[in-house]
Amino acid sequence: MANIISDETIEYVGILAKLELSDEEKEQAKKDMGSMLDYIDKLGELDTENVEPMSHVFPVHNVFREDVVTNADMRDDILKNAPEEKNGMFMVPRTFE
Amino acid sequence: MAQTKQYETVIGLEVHVELATRTKIFCGCSTAFGGEPNTHTCPVCTGMPGSLPVLNKQVLKYAVAVGLATGCEITRNCKFDRKNYFYPDNPQNYQISQLYLPICRNGKVEIETEDGKKFIGIHEIHMEEDAGKLIHDEWDDCSLVDYNRSGVPLIEIVSEPDMRSSQEVIAYLEKLRMIIQYLGASDCKLQEGSMRADVNLSVREAGTERFGTRTEMKNLNSFKAISRAIAGEAERQIDLLESGEKVIQETRRWDDNKGESYAMRSKEDAQDYRYFPDPDLVPVVVDEAFLEEIRAQQPEFREEKMIRYKQEFELPDYDIDIITASKRMADLFEATVALGSHPKKVSNWLMGETLRLLKEKNMDPEDIRFSPENLSRLIALTDAKAVNNSVAKEVFEVMFERDVDPEAYVEEKGLKTVNDEGALRKTVEEIIAANPQSVADYRSGKQKAMGFLVGQTMKAMKGKADPGMVNQLLKELL
Numbered sequence: 122m123a124n125i126i127s128d129e130t131i132e133y134v135g136i137l138a139k140l141e142l143s144d145e146e147k148e149q150a151k152k153d154m155g156s157m158l159d160y161i162d163k164l165g166e167l168d169t170e171n172v173e174p175m176s177h178v179f180p181v182h183n184v185f186r187e188d189v190v191t192n193a194d195m196r197d198d199i200l201k202n203a204p205e206e207k208n209g210m211f212m213v214p215r216t217f218e
Numbered sequence: 219m220a221q222t223k224q225y226e227t228v229i230g231l232e233v234h235v236e237l238a239t240r241t242k243i244f245c246g247c248s249t250a251f252g253g254e255p256n257t258h259t260c261p262v263c264t265g266m267p268g269s270l271p272v273l274n275k276q277v278l279k280y281a282v283a284v285g286l287a288t289g290c291e292i293t294r295n296c297k298f299d300r301k302n303y304f305y306p307d308n309p310q311n312y313q314i315s316q317l318y319l320p321i322c323r324n325g326k327v328e329i330e331t332e333d334g335k336k337f338i339g340i341h342e343i344h345m346e347e348d349a350g351k352l353i354h355d356e357w358d359d360c361s362l363v364d365y366n367r368s369g370v371p372l373i374e375i376v377s378e379p380d381m382r383s384s385q386e387v388i389a390y391l392e393k394l395r396m397i398i399q400y401l402g403a404s405d406c407k408l409q410e411g412s413m414r415a416d417v418n419l420s421v422r423e424a425g426t427e428r429f430g431t432r433t434e435m436k437n438l439n440s441f442k443a444i445s446r447a448i449a450g451e452a453e454r455q456i457d458l459l460e461s462g463e464k465v466i467q468e469t470r471r472w473d474d475n476k477g478e479s480y481a482m483r484s485k486e487d488a489q490d491y492r493y494f495p496d497p498d499l500v501p502v503v504v505d506e507a508f509l510e511e512i513r514a515q516q517p518e519f520r521e522e523k524m525i526r527y528k529q530e531f532e533l534p535d536y537d538i539d540i541i542t543a544s545k546r547m548a549d550l551f552e553a554t555v556a557l558g559s560h561p562k563k564v565s566n567w568l569m570g571e572t573l574r575l576l577k578e579k580n581m582d583p584e585d586i587r588f589s590p591e592n593l594s595r596l597i598a599l600t601d602a603k604a605v606n607n608s609v610a611k612e613v614f615e616v617m618f619e620r621d622v623d624p625e626a627y628v629e630e631k632g633l634k635t636v637n638d639e640g641a642l643r644k645t646v647e648e649i650i651a652a653n654p655q656s657v658a659d660y661r662s663g664k665q666k667a668m669g670f671l672v673g674q675t676m677k678a679m680k681g682k683a684d685p686g687m688v689n690q691l692l693k694e695l696l
Binding site: 137139176177178179181182183184185186187188189190191192194195196199200202207208209210211212213214215216217 | 239240241244245246247248254255256257258259260261264266272273274275276277278297302304305306352353354355358359360361362363364365490492495497500501502503
């Protein structure tokens with residue numbers, strides 16, 4: 122494998138993704154990410170001169186909505202997705218910035 | 219501390235503006251303010267798996283209109299990106315924004331301060347979605363989230379670091395606000411958060427080329443708070459440099475009550491947003507026909523209005539300057555004049571009583587409630603001398619509060635000027651009889667006594683007399 126993922130990188134990616142990984146999982150993730158980067162390197166060998174960067178897989182553009190209210194109050198349904206609710210709001214652990 | 223060197227403050231702004239659309243940027247939920255929590259939400263704006271965002275066309279129109287009005291280049295092939303971060307106000311765990319291909323770039327606006335005119339560069343304008351609102355609940359020691367604001371459309375206008383003083387910053391913000399209000403793209407109220415400014419500020423020794431280390435300041439919700447925060451932060455940075463310390467690149471939160479800022483997060487733990495193109499949204503291609511459509515809809519801006527007002531209404535420059543500074547004022551002026559009122563008289567009401575009451579009640583011109591029809595009726599009443607000036611002002615105050623019909627109000631309250639000379643003469647005679655001392659004073663040459671007698675007569679008439687007529691009668695009878 123050409124790409125070696127360091128312990129620090131796995132640690133950092135874990136923090137960003139809010140994942141707690143066991144030592145075995147970290148080793149597995151390092152291997153997986155390494156081979157993914159190897160594959161990306163392979164794509165890098167292609168000649169992409171004069172090829173527009175693609176940002177979407179379908180040849181579709183300009184899909185719009187008109188500015189018209191179409192949704193009625195569906196709070197009761199939406200709140201079913203809340204871990205807990207209080208006063209019509211989603212109740213979550215105390216969060217500060 | 220005695221300052222040994224001269225410093226220059228360098229400021230750039232990130233301005234978020236909430237667009238005046240009826241619905242959110244990617245779903246058909248209402249953007250109306252003040253709904254019960256979470257009553258304007260759906261699977262899209264609460265980030266439910268499998269939901270699909272679709273761009274509101276009006277958001278694109280407003281963004282392009284603001285871009286054209288600020289001299290920007292419009293990006294013909296543009297797309298949306300995901301900005302990834304975890305926070306409960308952001309239910310998708312990413313904000314849909316634009317990093318790689320923002321809709322507008324390289325614009326500028328001209329500002330004017332005491333130091334003269336100057337251009338402020340606009341680096342870019344991008345479209346993005348607002349987040350929900352977090353409320354901290356002391357009772358249960360938790361946070362409560364309302365997603366009514368989640369997905370409300372915003373544009374973020376990023377300036378170049380071209381400003382050097384708080385005066386320039388305020389002038390820039392006022393200019394942006396005016397352009398956007400003229401476009402009807404937002405009401406731009408700082409207090410209510412429909413316009414929010416983050417200030418990027420650094421200081422450097424005067425004459426040096428290199429920028430100093432900057433900080434970003436948040437939580438600024440009035441022009442006064444912005445001015446104070448700029449002064450406070452510049453001073454803090456200069457003090458650091460003067461005492462041989464370094465400015466740390468960080469985000470700071472301004473506390474306007476305490477008049478100081480504190481660090482929110484420093485660059486070391488700055489977030490890594492891992493932007494990537496949003497695969498749920500297809501690219502946006504802006505073609506010439508679309509641009510032409512937006513161009514054709516651009517309103518008459520202030521500069522053009524000023525020229526027209528001078529020619530069409532022959533108003534003094536001073537009046538024109540004040541009236542055109544607010545789109546709401548200008549609209550009200552034009553609508554009232556269109557109803558047949560004399561331009562200068564309309565202008566006097568707007569610049570005098572209207573501005574006085576707005577200031578007194580701490581309101582913006584956008585909050586004006588009275589209609590052009592009622593203002594026009596009030597002017598007609600004064601023209602016909604049906605009410606005197608002080609009664610007209612009194613009626614205007616009521617009109618300002620609750621847009622009453624002045625004709626009906628004057629009738630109802632019996633405020634019409636008494637033009638019946640007989641009735642007035644009788645009152646004047648009574649006043650003369652009741653105030654022998656003042657009469658004697660007047661006759662012995664004390665002009666002041668006349669004012670007193672006029673006042674007494676007006677009081678007896680409950681203000682409903684023409685003061686000129688009272689004066690004349692008094693002189694005649696004395």
